[in-house]
Amino acid sequence: MSFWLEIMGVLLGCLAAGWLFQFAGEKITHGKPFFRDMPLSIAFGYALGAVVLVWIVWSYYLARTLEAPEVNKYFFFRRAIDAFILFAIAAWLFRLLGRSVGTQGTKKLFRQMPLTASFGLLTILIYALLAIFAGVLAPYGQEQIIQGAAANIAPGGDPAMGGNPAYPLGTDQIGRDILSRLIYGAQNTVGIAFATTCLAFVLGGTLGFLAATLGGWLDQVLSRGVDVLMAIPSLIFALLLMTIASAWAGSEKGLLTFYMVVIIAVIDSTRVFRLARAVGANIVVMDYIEAAKLRGEGLFYLIFKEILPNAISPLLAEFGLRFCFVFLTIASLSFLGVGIQPPLADWGTMVRDLAQFINFAAFAPQVASAPLLAAGAIALLTVAVNFVVDWMLHRSSGLKE
Amino acid sequence: MSRLLTMKDVWIEGRSDESWNPIINGIDLHLDKGEVLGLIGESGAGKSTMGLAAMGFCRDGVRISKGSVEFEGIDLLKASAAKKRALLGKRIAYVAQSAAASFNPAHRIIDQHTEGPVQHGVMSKSESERDAMELYAKLRLPDPEQIGFRYPHQVSGGQLQRAMTAMAMSCRPDLIIFDEPTTALDVTTQIEVLASIRDIVEQFGTAAIYITHDLAVVAQMADRIKVLLKGDEVETADTRTMLSSPKEDYTKSLWAVRDFVRPAKPAVHTSATPVVSVQGVTAAYGKVDVLNEVSFDIHEGRTVAVVGESGSGKSTTARCITGLLPPRQGVIEFDGVALPADYRKRNKAQLRQAQMIYQMADTALNPRKTIGEIIGRPVEFYMGLKGREKRRRVEELLDEIELPADQYIDRLPSELSGGQKQRIGIARALAAEPKFIICDEVTSALDQLVAEGILKLLARLQDELHLSYMFITHDLATVKSIADEVVVMKDGEVVEQGPKAQMFQPPHHPYTDLLLSSVPEMDPDWLSTLLAERGIDNIGDAAVNKMSYNGTQSKGC
Structure with a gap:
């Protein structure tokens, strides 16, 4: 019951904060159309978005500072945020590269490209390269049951967590990389x-x-x-x-x-x-x-x-x-x-x-x-x-x- | 009179290719209560953009970068959304070019009509419905009590345009912006819409901005005319002053457009074999006959204009000649030899002889092919030229249509203007080296100056290559300038045919008369005089009905 009350409280708080945001914005900017014509629903959206963002940042902070076993709660969350930031930076760099290298046409293409598309292109490119050069890139064969390695080594490559640096993503149930x-x-x-x-x-x-x-x-x-x-x-x-x-x-x-x-x-x-x-x-x-x-x-x-x-x-x-x-x-x-x-x-x-x-x-x-x-x-x-x-x-x- | 709308030094920009390009360059405009201002100019002059800006609105990707738009002291560019909402629809209304595209097809006309007054709290729904019926009656819509309860697709284009005008009137606004309200209509229908718009604007003392590219139309409607060219104002003056003594060269050139008339040609020998002979053609879509015993001849080097309003069977005749619609009865002869009815059964040589130029150059040219490919294909297909020879022939053809080959050969159709596209359509037809070309409303989508250029080009090509044209049009000014012979069609039948000189002189078949008298003239009193002549309730639809009633007794010529 108290959970639902909390949710209700947050939503009402957002509503109040949204109204305040719109009102203050209009006063401070002396009636810029952005604030002046903003309906309450949209102001509410901004407030809610801000709350969610704060929650994400706080959780990420917890994930990086907490010790085991509490940190387990945040393990996948932290991985997801890490990956998100990594991909965003990679996509941004990829787009920057596209904008400065190539012909006029491709430069223009990259200039008008949203970050999501450049992320998509980069990912597809990486997958394509992996697929084409799989034989060269893969450290072991796909059917190779590695002699001497245990089965079910955990991913991560950290011996303390049951991993092995030789197999960064671990091995499967019959000992393949x-x-x-x-x-x-x-x-x-x-x-x-x-x-x-x-x-x-x-x-x-x-x-x-x-x-x-x-x-x-x-x-x-x-x-x-x-x-x-x-x-x-x-x-x-x-x-x-x-x-x-x-x-x-x-x-x-x-x-x-x-x-x-x-x-x-x-x-x-x-x-x-x-x-x-x-x-x-x-x-x-x-x-x-x-x-x-x-x-x-x-x-x-x-x-x-x-x-x-x-x-x-x-x-x-x-x-x-x-x-x-x-x-x-x-x-x-x-x-x-x-x-x-x-x-x-x-x-x-x-x-x-x-x-x-x-x-x-x-x-x-x-x-x-x-x-x-x-x-x-x-x-x-x-x-x-x-x-x-x-x-x-x-x-x-x-x-x- | 008090000032209603003042637009001062308005600059508008549009976004394309990552930069803002000017559309309107600092135009002033003002409008008094009850005044009608005509905005004219070619397409791309910024007329519609200006009209929308008068409501403080611009399309996506367009912005008003400078200037002010004041409506009764309220600056529409700075007003809040709520304030504008209270004005738009209630005090400022807008009538779009295509009523068919602007009505929501899923709702009845009257439901869309009453939405404005009810939303603005002017009237209750039932009051508004009653008011709508009165407005329909004032606009001379047939059956005003019932017509509102139909869906938009159940009434004709002209009626829909009038219903839209009624809708704009529903809150009794002070200002209505008409954006080319009659451009998509037939001449006979256009008169009705013009007359009713003028009546209702006068009756309620509404001010209006009337946007059009047709000078004769604006001459009937406006008190004052403003001429725009590429976002700049050319000149503004009183309608009568503007018509009688235009100051600027550009305005004069607009006025002079209708003067092109090609010299008459000697009569054809009666014994000569016509290039194309349509003999007793009856054709049907499904079970409904749309052509009934149509016959006419087209001789070498002559232009036969086929006129009539939409639905009269002009284009269907063309489809019969090309073989797209095999006639149910009758034959098409080419140089005295009957052609197979279906185009699939015709051989290459027969197909090559008759070419077609389309109304909408946009849909007639494949948007994914370059000009060189579009013109080159028939050259390759019929003449078997390849590689360098083909390219040389394409360059020759581009020269022929007065476009510099090296600039245009690698462009896509989207990179050309409307008139240039139409020229490419002509070049494609010429590439087959035909004897006969069907021109289906080739100038009706173009501005007058551009259309003039196309007509001159067609006339020159005819003289050089001895082409025969079948010229389908509903614009009688075009007929006057280019035709040798005229065929008037109505409801799938030929009502009158003969040499041009004879056709433009009385006595006429009553339908020809109606068509001829419906073409707007530059004289600002033309509409009033015409309405007085016809009797106030005897315009357009009504006149047609009356005519077909007693038209049988007086078969002209």
Whole structure:
């Protein structure tokens, strides 16, 4: 009960502080429009924001000064704030670099870029480099069970906390280096997700444009077919098909991965089809398409030379989002055991394998962070891609402010 | 008369490419109670920006950097949001260019009408509804008791524009800003809206700022005219003084625009085979006939203007000729040979012969292709030229349309002005080396000076290349300047056709007469005289209805 009273008290306090803020601001600045036209609700928002900010700073201060065991309460909080500050600085530096190096065009691009987008670009760049150079960067092999090293070494590399400096992120339950597996995971998970998304776009995009351009019965058949596919919950559908596919593939793991790519691509291409058809239908009615038709152009030219260049920005934005979904689907399937098969390193599988350590969170947060590393890698990429996509959508729609 | 609105030394800037660029450079404007001020200028002159600034408002990405806007002693630029809210809608109202885009399609007209008065506490909802019906009646909307209960898509464009004027009037404001309220309308509809706006402004003694690019329209509406050019004021004067003796060269050039008339051509031999012959074409969308037995010929080197209001079947005829809409009956002959009805069945040579130029150059040019690619494609497609030869031909074509090739060949359409885009459309049509070009309202989206340039260009190309044009338009001034023959269409039928000289002289078919007399003239008394001639309730819609009632007895020519 007293908890609710406290909350109520804070909110009322915010309200009073907000009113005071607006009133004082108006008096001090002699009626600047910013303060003068500020409604109470917005002033309340400012006050509430200030309270939350103070709370965050205070908690962070506690996290850095308290001793164990109280500090365990703040372990993940501190890590999150540390990471946030680190990423913000990295993104800011990256943007600064982009602004001072490169051609006029890229400089301008970076000048107009919000910090979120530069963070997203930087993250994607790092993931791409990790994936490409995984073999060089990873200290151990992804399948290598290191002789002489114990299983389940905690991350952190601090012997006092049960870590080992040779394995900065620890080892998993059969003694494989987690850092190496994370790096190889970038190659496997991200690479396969990228290939799957491309396939989904080639399939869905082409059919969608065809349906938009030709219309008639072809449009009806394709659209209703897509409706049927979309009516089935996608993850359950994918699970079902993967179960069948694993029976077909037998013990050939490469073949199973190929089946997975095709299955997820087909399921996701239905969404791409919808978008491509809708965007295409808007472009097809333009006079320049009519002019091209009257010139006697063929279907291929119409779709790839006249329609596609105009549909590229919404499709690109959708590509980013779709990539995230595909990526999460693969991770979920792997988590459920039908996706990428061991011993290949995959983030979804890694989360599943280490999942039981989450129970340690209350008293040994260092140990509990092992499964969260892979989960964090997934989350980070998803957030990064979404930031970049948001920024691209913003640019392509010409929305300012 | 007392001063209502004073705008002093107003500077407005717009943000683009990371910097603030001037839109309005220090313009003064004042308005007395009950006075109507006309703001004219080309597109991009800053008329609309100025109109919005008169309400103390500017669009996103635009700011008023200097100056003051005083409405009855209240500085709108410094007033608080609450103070402005109390003024806008109640004492200052705004009528936008496109009523269709400004009404919320999800609410009934009268519900949107009553929102202002109720919010401002001027009237109760039921009072306001009754008042709306009175206003509808005053604006001569048909069935004023019921029309408000329809949704915006259920009434015509002209009616919607009048409903919007009624809405602006709902709180009896002291000032209304009209932003091109009749630009999107047909001439016959335009008259109605003009007449009703003028009546109601006079009746309630409302002051108004009337923004338009059409001089003849502003001459009817305004007491005083202010001419803008690229954010600067050119001159201000009384309407009559301005029309009879403009001081500045720019104003004179605006006035002179309507003088371009190409010389008449000798009559065609009756035995000559026409380039295009439309014979008894009947066409339908679905089951509804939209064209009924349309026939006319277009001879080599001639321009046939097809006129009529929107919905009369002008563009549908063009679609039949190009083969986009295969006619239900009748044939299209080209050089005496019947063309396949569907464009998909025509061969390359047949497609090449007939080209089309579109009304909206914005949608007619692929925004993602450079000028060189747009013009180069038909060159490559029909002539088989590649590489350097293709580029040389594109440069030739750009020369032909009077654009310097080296500057424009690598640009995107978005980097061109409206008139330049239309020229690219012409070049693309020319690239196919056709004999016949359909021009679908090619000048109606352009400013008068620019449109003039396009017409001159088309006339010159016709003389040089012996082209035949089918010129679709609803602007009779354009017809006067460029046509050799005129075809008047109404409701999918040809009501009258013949050489231009004959068409512009009486006796006319009553519909032609109505069209001709509806074209605004520069004379400030034109509207009053016309209304007196037609009888006050006999304008626009009403006149059309009356005419079709007895129009059958007097088939002209």
